[in-house]
Amino acid sequence: MLTYLLIAVAIFVVYKLFSKKTDDAEETFEPIEFQKFTPRTLSKYNGKDDKRVLMAVNSRVYDVSASKNHYGPGGMYENFAGRDASRGLAKHSFEIEHLTPLDRPIDDLKDLTEEERSAMLQWAEFFGNKYPHCGDLVESL
Numbered sequence: 001m002l003t004y005l006l007i008a009v010a011i012f013v014v015y016k017l018f019s020k021k022t023d024d025a026e027e028t029f030e031p032i033e034f035q036k037f038t039p040r041t042l043s044k045y046n047g048k049d050d051k052r053v054l055m056a057v058n059s060r061v062y063d064v065s066a067s068k069n070h071y072g073p074g075g076m077y078e079n080f081a082g083r084d085a086s087r088g089l090a091k092h093s094f095e096i097e098h099l100t101p102l103d104r105p106i107d108d109l110k111d112l113t114e115e116e117r118s119a120m121l122q123w124a125e126f127f128g129n130k131y132p133h134c135g136d137l138v139e140s141l
Contacts, residue, residue, distance in 0.1 A: 027051070029065045032134040036141060037061050039084060039102050046082030047072030054134065056084040058124040059106075061135035084137055087112075090120035106139055 029052055037054070042061060045054035053065045053072045064071045064081075071077045077085075079094055088098040090112050100107040112120065 027065075027068070029063070031132060032063055034133075035135045036138045037135050038138060038140055039100065039106060041141070042084070042137065043082045043102055047078070049082075053081045055080045055082065055127075056137040057086050057089060057127050058120060059086075059137045060124065060128070060133055061137055062127045062131040063134045064127070064131050066131070085123075086120050089123040090116040092119065106137060 032052065032054075037056070042054060042056060044050050045052050047053040047065075047068055051065070052063065053068050054061050054063055055071060056062070067075075069075055071081050073081075075081075077094060079096055079099060080088060083099050084107060085099075086109055087100070087107055088094060090109065091098055109117070109120070
């Protein structure tokens with residue numbers, strides 16, 4: 001009987017250790033009002049300047065705050081937070097050099113190969129199916 005009790009306690013302890021939620025998982029956000037963003041106005045939604053994390057793909061802005069651990073500070077895709085990620089996703093690259101500087105026009109992506117364009121559109125479909133579309137990326141307001 002004592003063996004079963006010890007096993008039950010051990011299972012409970014392991015469960016508690018591995019079921020802890022992170023602060024990101026507990027944080028919830030009200031839906032953001034659909035709006036237009038310029039590259040500069042989008043940039044504040046990087047998880048640092050604003051707790052919400054937004055990113056653009058193919059001129060559409062998505063609220064990826066629910067996956068802040070991936071897209072926010074310290075996440076694998078943090079370079080894309082508050083930015084247009086189209087070129088980086090098209091090229092399967094997380095490198096900062098594939099992000100258009102904020103003081104330049106929106107990347108027209110005309111030089112992408114068919115394969116890269118297809119990859120970017122697949123990513124756009126992924127984001128459209130998983131995250132709220134909360135706005136569009138425009139050159140100016």
